[in-house]
Amino acid sequence: MASGNPTGAVLTNYTAASAIPARFALERGAWAGAAALELHHSTPVGDGVTYFARGMGAARNGDIASAKKEMAQLQSIKQGLVEANDDYWAEQTDIQLAAVSAWIGYAQGNKTEAVKSMRSAVEREDGSEKHVAMENRLWPMREILGDLLLSMHEPTQALKEYEASLQTAPHRFRGFYGAAKAAEQAGNRAKDYEKLVALCSHSTAERLELAEAKTYLASK
Numbered sequence: 001m002a003s004g005n006p007t008g009a010v011l012t013n014y015t016a017a018s019a020i021p022a023r024f025a026l027e028r029g030a031w032a033g034a035a036a037l038e039l040h041h042s043t044p045v046g047d048g049v050t051y052f053a054r055g056m057g058a059a060r061n062g063d064i065a066s067a068k069k070e071m072a073q074l075q076s077i078k079q080g081l082v083e084a085n086d087d088y089w090a091e092q093t094d095i096q097l098a099a100v101s102a103w104i105g106y107a108q109g110n111k112t113e114a115v116k117s118m119r120s121a122v123e124r125e126d127g128s129e130k131h132v133a134m135e136n137r138l139w140p141m142r143e144i145l146g147d148l149l150l151s152m153h154e155p156t157q158a159l160k161e162y163e164a165s166l167q168t169a170p171h172r173f174r175g176f177y178g179a180a181k182a183a184e185q186a187g188n189r190a191k192d193y194e195k196l197v198a199l200c201s202h203s204t205a206e207r208l209e210l211a212e213a214k215t216y217l218a219s220k
Contacts, residue, residue, distance in 0.1 A: 011043065011045065014042040014043045014045065014046035015043075015045055015046055015049060017040065017042065017046065018040075018042065018046040018047070018049035018050050019049050019138055021037055021038075022034065022037060022049050022050060022052070022053035022138065023138065023139075025037060025053060025057065026053055026056065026057070026138075026139055027173065027174060028207070029174075030057075031056075031057040031058075031060045031061040032057065032061055033057065034053045034054060034056060034057025034058075034060075035054050035057035035058040035061055035063060035066060036054075036057075037050050037053055037054050037057070038050075039051075039054075044077045044080055044081055044086075044089065044093075045089050045092075047073075047077060048074060048077045048089075048092075048093050048096065049138060051070045051073040051074045051077070051096075052070070052074060052096040052099075052100065052138070053138075054066075054070045055067050055070030055071055055074065055096075055100040056099065056100055056103060056139075056144075058070060059100055059103035059104050059106075059107060060103055062107055064104055064107055064108065067100060067103070067104050067107075068104065070100065071097060071100050071101065071104070074093055074096055074097050074100070075097060077093055078090050078093040078094055078097065081093060088128075091124065091128060092128070094124075095121045095124050095125050095128075095141065096121075098117045098118070098120050098121035098124075099117075099118060099121045099141060099144055101117045102114045102115070102117035102118035102121065102144075102148060103118075103148070105117060106148060106151065106152070111152055114148060115145075115148065115149070115152075118141070118144065118145045118148050119145065121141045121144075121145075122141045122142045122145050122161075125137070125140075125141040125142075126141075126142070126168075137169060140165045140168070140169040140172070140175070142161050142162075142164055142165035142168075142169075143161070143162065143165040143169065143172065143174060143175055143178065145161045146158045146159075146161035146162040146165060146175075146178050146179075146182065147178060149161060149182075150178060150181060150182055150185070153185075155181075155182040155183070155184075155185035155186040156182075156186045158178070158182040159179055159182035159183055159186060159188075162175055162178045162179035162182055162192075163179055166179065171199060173196065173199060173200070173209070176192045176193075176195045176196040176199060177192070177196055177209045177213070179192040180192035180193040180196060180213065180216075184216070189220075190216060193212075193213035193216050193217055194213075194217060196209070196210065196213045197210065197213050197214060197217065
């Protein structure tokens, strides 16, 4: 791994190379695929994207040991960034650590600490600017909080987080689907299924979430 991050457009090349396969797995909820992402050592930030995706994939797949190994790699990256006085990326890496830690805590049955850690990640991401080296947030932390709350059978709280996330990260497939599932489980009309179908109106792929949305809408 390189000892530091390049600046400007050069760093963008490295983050994109790591973010594209990470997003492809995470956006589809392909947790096993995310956990198995291949690492191509580049820069601390680029490597951190892969370690984060692998950690989240492992944690959400119930593989706590592997998730903790990815956390250790992220911790090492964070320490190097701190020593290099790269405060911005050190903080972003710490936010990733908090998110992975939250899902490990949830998998281990420590729901209170899981929510606390995930809310910390949300608050810190909300308080930071997106860097030019990232086209978009890799995965909005507030959306991940929504996933966590929904997994804990707290659909009303989850819906609030999904809706807030969609305000800052609009037109996201996972955001619409999460909001619709939360509304449905809370006993409300799942209006975001309509938005999900509209979003995919020109798509030829038939994802399970999209089929679920169409089935729901056809029943109303």
